Amino acid sequence: MSGLSLTTCGPSSFWGMSGRGPGPSISIETKEVTRAHRDPSADAIRARRLFDADLSYIVHPSFDDPGAEDAILASMPTSAVAQASRRGKAPTGISPYLASLYDEAPLLTREQEAHLFRKMNYLKFRASRLRAQIDPDRARAVDLETLERDLEAALAIRIQLVRANLRLVVSIASRNLGPHDDLFERVSDGNVVLFRAVELFDSSRGNKFSTYATWAIRNQLARAAQAKHHRQSRFLLGQEEVLAIAADPRTEAVDPSDLQEQRQAAVARLLARLGDRERRVLVGRYGIGGACEQTLTQLGQELGITRERVRQIEARAQDKLRGLARAHELAPLLA
Known part of the structure; x- marks a missing residue:
């Protein structure tokens, strides 16, 4: 074997x-x-891994029909004419890699889409039913192999459905791109939603997957944009707190240029209280001191960390700045 x-x-x-x-x-x-x-221990490890796997699926009425299995597991219906005519045109101005997604996998017809969704969910349904009959401590190798085959086949179909719709993410992200947004970041966020949408879509309702996925992706991108705006607003509010504390109502009129220099010095000294990475992330994200604004991805590549880690460092640094401002720790810094 x-x-x-x-x-x-x-x-x-x-x-x-x-x-x-x-x-x-x-x-x-x-x-x-x-x-x-x-090795018996190897089978035990396989069994634990398979029993920890997520086997959630969307029920279809045909799953309870024993005579429907052959039709469900049959190969996807093909149409040479449909396949040749359903290759989308890539938007202008995107990278060669994103443009290549429009050539790699042709769009699916409605019939093909429904077939693949039903087959993927049936494989997980069948695997779930088999797993319920297996004793993890006495699992037979043949049962584990059958379970693995069904899960691998379901995963392959999931990937096929995702690949056929990657261009949808690119198209939506391109149309909803802000002036300071990074297209790859938006596409990455949209891809996460696409994977989840494939898992949750119920093809038995007769709707097109693209309609459901478009709604889900747009909502997620809108939430991501709103969250980014909120983070920027919080940072700006933090700066206002710093400047308000820096102001001394006892002073007489000050030359505007001198006041601006004092404020810049105040912010610089406050930033100096942050760690090196925290300061670097804030300076890069918001273009402080005339620096070029950078995306999460660009900062992550520069610092050798993930986008999500950059986001966490940014949030932590903003909280520190506001804490320093509210505690009136700026006064001794300016002394």
Whole structure:
């Protein structure tokens, strides 16, 4: 019996499925394993892994019909004419990688889409039913192999559905791009929603997946933009707090240029109380002191951390600035 060992190398497993762009390389090693020499502990580990897997699925009326299984598991219906005519046109001004998504996987017809969604959910339904019959402590290798095959087949269909709709994310992100937004960041946020939408879509209701996904992606991008605006507003409010504390009502009229220099010095000294990375993130994100504004991705690449980690550092630094301002710690700094 042959076993597969997959080893991934790289920062992101998502991009690896597309075959292009940043992502891992995958090496495959085959090992001959006989039932006589099978390690019982290996089966126990496999069983625990499979029992921890998420097998949630969307129920379809045909799942309870024993005679429908062959039709459900059949190959996807094809149409050469439809396949050739359903390749979308890439928007202008996007990177070659994003443009390539419009050529890699043709759009699915409504019939193909419904077939794939039903098949994916049926495989998870069947795997869930089998798993319920398995005793984790006495799992048979044949049952674990069957369970793994169904899960791998369901995952392959999920990836196929995602790839066929990646261009939808690019299109929506391109149309909702702000002047200071990074297209790759917006696409990345939209891709997360797309993966989740594939899991939650109920094809039995007769709706098109693109309609459902477009609604979900637009809502997420709008929330992300609102959250970004809120963070920027909070930072600006924090600056106002700093400047308000820096103002001394006992002073007489001051030359505007001198006042501006004092304020800049006050903010600079307050920023000096932050850690190096916190200060670097705020300066880059908001262009403080004339610096160029940078996206989360750009700062992450510069600092060797993830976008999410940059976001966390930014939020923490803003909280520190407001705390320093409210505690009136600026006065001794200016002394």
